[in-house]
Amino acid sequence: MADQHGAHGPDGTPAHDGAGPRGDAPGDGTGAAHGAHGRPPTAAQRWRAFKASPFLPACVLLFILAAAAGLFAGSYTYAMANPTPRHVxxxxxxxxxxxxxxxxxxxxxxxxxxxxxxxxxxxxxxxxxxxxxxxxxxxxxxxxxxxxxxxxxxxxxxxxxxxxxxxxxxxxxxxxxxxxxxxxxxxIKPLQKGDPRGLALFYISLAAVIVGFVGAIQLSVHARALNPAERIAFTIAYALLGGFVIAAVVDWWLGALRLPFVHSWLILSFTMFTTGMVFTMFNTLMGRWAMIPTWGVMVLLGNPSSGGAVSWPLLPSVLGHIGQWLPPGASVNAQHTAVYFAGSQHLFPYLVLAGWSVVSCTVFWVWRHRHPGGREPEQPPAHAAE
Structure with missing residues (x-):
């Protein structure tokens, strides 16, 4: 029976070999030493653990979001709060x-x-x-x-x-x-009655810009396994459908604008595809931080300088020139001409959109192996190789 209950000392108490449940160090009988697990972690170990935890990106996002909020308010206020004529x-x-x-x-x-x-x-x-x-x-x-x-x-x-x-x-x-x-x-060239302030074109272009890159973000989250060609195809698909819905709501449902429907639809779709691929390009190059340059180019800089809410002659001169080379400004420019100056079309805004699209697609395709999405090719069944 003694074998079933373990060894006992001469006084009847259980004997310990130095590595029992109490974890006492052998031979000293103090129980104070606990090996490596008993030592507090060093500063380097704490930092490595922090970097591997979700707290590091969360803390970084705290500062990024605070800065983005201030820059967002500042960029729109700087561009639109006090428009001043410059070389009209x-x-x-x-x-x-x-x-x-x-x-x-x-x-x-x-x-x-x-x-x-x-x-x-x-x-x-x-x-x-x-x-x-x-x-x-x-x-x-x-x-x-x-x-x-x-x-x-x-x-x-x-x-x-x-x-x-x-x-x-x-x-x-x-x-x-x-x-x-x-x-x-x-x-001599009045705005349409449903848009007396001339802001409707800015709003529909803004919708196309934002939904364009938000759509690409959602694809990267919820359809991560899409391969490169499939990702581009779905970006085209949601751009075409989204552009159609924007034009239909503004023209057919609300009646705010009489649009040259097909022309406006295609401009909106082109805008959505361009901004979606811009995010995809940055996602390929920068991974999870792709939202930072996308937001900066499209929202902080592009929308205030687009000439939609405040005409270019009233914007600060630098913004007035930069805005025409960015997708939001090109979209507003193309849409504005299509609706009100159909007889005098300009090629420049379409070239700007095309340039951003081509560069974004090329970067994404060339470095597609770096994109966080995609899936491994399917392996043939074992019996097929025999």
Whole structure:
């Protein structure tokens, strides 16, 4: 029976061999030493454990999200809170000098406008009103100043830029009264009634931009096993379907805009595909941190400088130039021309979208082995190899 209950000492208590349940160090009888597990971890060990835990990316995200919130508010406030005219292109029809000498009333009015707006108007002389009107259609000019009886007529183009047209239409009569030149203001290219502020095109382009890269994010999370060709195909598919739904809701359901439906649909789809592939490219290059450059290019920089909410002549000059080279600005530009200036299409915005798409797809395809998604090729059954 003693064998069944273990060894006992002379006093009847259980005997220990130094490695029993108490874990005492052999021979010392103190029970204070616990081997390697009893020592507190070093700073290096704590840091390695922290890096391997989910707490490191969570802490990094704390600071990234805080910075993104501030930059998001700052970028939109900087671009849109106080739009200021900078080099507004204006056509002028008529003479610079009056028949009796001295500046003509058109020139007096234009100089008064420049002083009142505290900006350098970019005046371009046209021999005829027809030529100046053509420049408006081609979006090279935002307004026309021409002689009219004893005064001048200021023709603005709301469709060319609602914020610019509003600014000029408000300042024109005041300047005319100040310089003694009667002024009549008319909008020769008005916005559609369902979009009196000219913001609907900006909103639908914004929807295409954001849903485009959010769709790519969702594919990377919920359809991670897609192979490269399948990923591109599904990006095309959700872009086509999403662009169609955006155009249908705004035009057919809400009636806010009368769109050239197929043309607008394809621009929206092109935008969604481009932004989706931009995220996929960054995901290939940067892994889980791909959202940072995508958000920076598309939202922090691209949307405020797109010219949709505030026309380019009123944006800070650097933003006005950069915005035209980014997908949001190209999308707004293409959509704006398709809706209001269909007879004067520009190739540039489509080239910008195409350039971003080609670069993104090329980077993704060449370095597709680095993309966190995809799946291993299926192995043939064992009996097939025999």
């Amino acid at each position: 292109p204006i056509a002028i029809v008529g003479r610079e000098t009056a028949p009796g000498g001295g500046p003509s009333r058109e020139k007096v009015f234009a100089d008064g406008m420049e002083e009142a707006l505290n900006a350098s108007l970019r005046l371009t002389a046209y021999p005829t009103y027809a030529q100046a009107r053509k420049a408006i259609e081609e979006q090279r000019e935002f307004a026309v100043v021409r002689p009219r009886e004893a005064g001048v007529e200021l023709d603005v183009a709301g469709a060319a830029g609602a914020s610019v047209a509003e600014l000029l239409a408000t300042a024109g009569p005041r300047v005319g009264e100040a310089v003694g030149v009667p002024v009549r203001v008319q909008d």
